Amino acid sequence: MDGDDERRVVTVLEPHDEYTHTPDPVPNYNESMYLNGFDLTAETGAWFRIGNRVNEGHAEMTVCVYLPDGRVGFIYKRPEIDNNDRMDAGGLTIEVVEPFKHLTISYDGKVCLLDQPRDMADPRSAFKNNPMVDCEVRLDVAGVSPMFGGLRRYADGSPIE
Template identity: 70%
Template sequence: MSEQTSDEIVVVLEPEDEYTHVPDEAENYNESMYLNAFDIGLQGGGWFRLGNRVNEGYAEMTVCLYLPDGRVGFIYDRPKIENNDRMSAGGLTISVVEPFEHLTVEYSGSVCLLDDPSEMADPRAAFRNNPMVDCTVSLDYRGVSPMYGGKPQYADGREVEVEAGKSFAKAHYEQHCSVTGTITVGAPDSGGAGTVMEIDGLGLRDKSWGPRYWQALTWYRWLPMVFSDDFAMMLSVIDRGLDRDGVPRDPAASGMVLVGDEYHKVLDCRIDADYDDNGEQTTMRAWAKTAEREYEITGEVLSMIPLRNRRTTPDGEQLHTRITEAMTRYECDGQVGIGMSEFLDQVVDGWPIGVPAPV
């Protein structure tokens, strides 16, 4: 085996990375944990995210719940935080019970209950015109796979420098999990208005930290999916726009396939989608290649909510990012699975940049 040179980049992941880190000095430092959970028998579930932007004095807190009847419960808030000591803000707490093995998600608060989730394209109107209802979440996540990813660094331990203004994260990892617990939306004893989902399913969690702007990428397509506790995938295609010389980069494909109890690295993949009149994905066809074999996957959106992030640059430019978050039914190798299709696009001249323009 050849020795590593100091300029080689290796990926490192330690148990302590499951906890919060000492923040970088970058104003846009973000420490983020995301977890989703789906029960294919219910055709319901949701996702949860906390992003500590401690140098800006707040956390990004999101709870998004897909009910079996097509309604969506959603809340986003920017609660104030004073430090990066834990992942807990706005009623949402993500706790590490045992690194790489066991995490919990607890939420107690409210969500906006949407009969028509597409209304969230205009958040102010959506929150004004739809009811806020009580919501509680209590979920246990237990790893069914190895860890995927970590922090790139030089072999001698030096950090790989990132440009804060163009960064999405300096470290990132993911893991497929089994998920059990309860999600309650509304009051179950209020004349049948409430919904209780007893989750016995699967999901994916990820963790990232480092400087982040949602506008750092041109577009991406992210498909986390689960079929069983020994067959799952994550496929990703990312377009980072122009390089330093102004030349368009080729979109970067990555991901992994869980086979048994090990991950097979995705060497190449494609994600093609059909869109509605709003440029939101409705169905998709994906192809993925590992060293072992190739996979063909189809996806059908079950429930969609459009979200956005807006930022004004120091010179006054208004930037607008759209993220369409869809609970999606997948098929591969004769198996039926469930998961997310998350499509992020910068909006240019009123249209998401990675979506074919309407004829």
């Protein structure tokens, strides 16, 4: 490496970064996972998020499923949690099978089925005026895109001061 390459900043992610961590002792500690995907052939898509706010005693869980006929299934919950050991709250589970390569997503619960997705601009009205229906999701996710985030270091491995 020449001098310029050594001072280039890179992002380092390790396999343990893919799992949950010991929470910092701050009230608003939040550890989250977000995944989305679309099947253009089937004209379907979905996104999922769990944010563990263990120091506040709850998680934030969101499931959003786009159906081929234009309808959307949506749910948001703040289920109680008492640890940060897993991404598992409110019926949604995101599990790391192999870091950076294979995750699974499962959801068992209800979603608000929106014929007009723009109804969610007024969530109170949307949840009141649209049906809640059973929803079951099972997905295997393969890591095929670049990772985002991690510890910033110089290319030679030395820390940035």
